[in-house]
Structures are given as C-alpha cells and as structure tokens.
Amino acid sequence: MKLNAASEKRLKGVKPALVKVVRRAAELTGQDFQIVQGNRTQAEQNRLYAQGRTRPGKVVTWTRNSKHLGGGAVDFAALDAGKISWNAKLYPAIADAFKEAAAELGIGIKWGGDWKTKDWGHVQLTGKSTTKPHVHKVPEPKDTKPFLKRGSKGATVRELQVILNVARIQPLLAIDGDFGPATEKNVKAFQRIFGLVPDGLVGKLSWNALLE
Numbered sequence: 001m002k003l004n005a006a007s008e009k010r011l012k013g014v015k016p017a018l019v020k021v022v023r024r025a026a027e028l029t030g031q032d033f034q035i036v037q038g039n040r041t042q043a044e045q046n047r048l049y050a051q052g053r054t055r056p057g058k059v060v061t062w063t064r065n066s067k068h069l070g071g072g073a074v075d076f077a078a079l080d081a082g083k084i085s086w087n088a089k090l091y092p093a094i095a096d097a098f099k100e101a102a103a104e105l106g107i108g109i110k111w112g113g114d115w116k117t118k119d120w121g122h123v124q125l126t127g128k129s130t131t132k133p134h135v136h137k138v139p140e141p142k143d144t145k146p147f148l149k150r151g152s153k154g155a156t157v158r159e160l161q162v163i164l165n166v167a168r169i170q171p172l173l174a175i176d177g178d179f180g181p182a183t184e185k186n187v188k189a190f191q192r193i194f195g196l197v198p199d200g201l202v203g204k205l206s207w208n209a210l211l212e
C-alpha cells in the first residue's frame with residue numbers, strides 16, 4: 001500500500017529511522033493502515049496525561065515521558081475499506097509488517113500490542129539497532145513441515161505467507177496465518193514459477209522449493 005497524505009503529514013518530526021520503518025512496513029503489509037499520531041510536544045503530552053486525571057475523559061497515557069516526545073513513536077490505525085477501524089483483529093498483521101520492516105532495516109522497535117497493557121496501534125523505537133543485517137531465518141528443509149492447503153491455519157501458514165512475500169509473489173499477503181483464497185492464489189503462482197503442479201497444495205515438493 002501507499003501511505004496516504006494524512007500519514008505522511010504526521011510523520012513530520014518523527015525520527016528518520018522510524019520513518020523508514022513505517023514506509024517499508026507500508027510496502028510489506030497486506031493490511032492497510034494510517035499514521036494517526038507521530039511526534040508530540042511536551043505540552044501535548046502533559047495535556048494527554050491530564051486527561052482522566054485532572055481533566056475529564058478516559059485515561060489514555062501512563063506517562064508524561066512518552067516516546068512520542070522527540071518522535072520516537074508513532075500511533076497507527078487499521079484501515080478497513082479506507083476507513084479507520086479499531087478492531088484489534090486487524091492490528092497483528094500490521095505489527096508483523098512493522099517488525100519485518102524493522103528487522104530488514106536493522107532497527108529495533110517495540111509494538112504496544114506485545115505489552116501487558118495492550119496498545120494495539122503503537123510502535124516505538126527501542127533505541128538499539130539490531131546489529132546484524134536481517135537475514136530471513138529459513139529453516140533447513142525437513143520432512144516435518146505440515147501439509148498445508150486452503151483452510152489451514154496457524155504459525156506454519158504465517159511462515160508460508162512470509163516466504164511467499166519474500167519471494168515477491170504479488171499481491172503481497174497479509175501475514176494472518178489463514179490460508180485463504182489469496183494465499184492459495186500466490187501458492188499456485190509460486191508453483192508455476194518453480195515448475196511444480198500449480199495445485200495450491202503445499203506438500204513436500206512445494207516446501208522444498210519454498211525453503212530453498
């Protein structure tokens with residue numbers, strides 16, 4: 001997806017490393033998103049902190065010292081048919097794109113959805129660069145990969161989707177662990193490229209080609 005104009009505007013003042021991650025995540029993701037907040041001034045943070053404390057409203061932040069100060073964090077929202085959606089189910093796929101982008105770029109990030117107090121639409125820099133340039137961990141071909149087909153679900157499907165995306169089979173898939181029609185289509189495309197029977201069934205031969 002292409003970042004919309006509103007997103008680009010909110011990236012102003014955000015640290016360049018994080019801007020890079022956001023832009024790359026936008027290329028990788030199958031789930032559209034928009035940046036809803038980037039850099040915050042201390043005055044803005046103080047105002048947010050007061051909400052639910054000395055001002056009416058719901059508590060929305062735990063700290064006066066947010067990573068948003070100085071542009072070390074961004075908040076994003078999922079877009080569903082072009083409209084902002086807070087359905088938490090849509091967020092892990094976006095977070096996966098952020099994590100993959102960050103790993104590729106060697107930039108450390110944390111996703112708020114991994115915290116105990118879930119902040120689904122928040123990503124921040126850790127300030128550490130992940131030292132090694134990212135190499136996709138492709139496991140050794142083994143016979144132990146499960147047979148996958150349309151309707152399969154779970155971590156191995158996610159792995160399959162990541163590999164198909166890394167192989168740049170278009171359009172890129174949402175990493176949602178759900179082997180649906182889009183995943184099946186890309187499996188068939190992959191099989192055609194590798195001279196396999198394009199049946200959309202991921203058995204031993206397909207796994208061997210995928211893990212090569």
Ligand SMILES: [Zn+2]
Nearest residue numbers: 073074075122
């Ligand atoms: Zn945030």
